[in-house]
Amino acid sequence: MNSIDLDTLVTALENHFLDYDTFFWLDPTTGEIALWGEETADEAGAEGWDVDDRGGIRIDPVDSSEGYRDMEEFIAGVGESECRNRLQQAIDRSSPYRHFKDELYSFPEYQTSWYEFHNALMKQRAIRWLAAAGVVENAEADAAILQLRTSP
Structure with a gap:
């Protein structure tokens, strides 16, 4: 749990301004929390990966x-x-x-x-x-x- 920035996770859990295709996600391997959106999806697609390939966990707001x-x-x-x-x-x-x-x-x-x-x-x-x-x-x-x- 030390690798996860709780403040960033709190921000993700409080964010009610994103649509269904734009969301925060957690990489459980690294603890990194990132925003997934159209631009990120395009970059990831060009590099040959997506959130699911990395075991990413979608962070929906509370x-x-x-x-x-x-x-x-x-x-x-x-x-x-x-x-x-x-x-x-x-x-x-x-x-x-x-x-x-x-x-x-x-x-x-x-x-x-x-x-x-x-x-x-x-x-x-x-x-x-x-x-x-x-x-x-x-x-x-x-x-x-x-x-x-x-x-x-």
């Missing part, structure tokens, strides 16, 4: 409902009632992610807390994804998550 639950969990832990209420109202509207971030910027003292909270959850999801994809054993994933939780 379901947006998980991000929504992250916001709900964060809001529940906000101590300041005005901030908590405004953030809750933001996610109850259409485009909850945009409205949440807009409201969050009204409370700069909570911005860092949100990003640290969200990043920690996404790293845990990334590690679980690696285990589910068979890249790491469950015991290794559990140990890595425990280390994340206990590291400063």
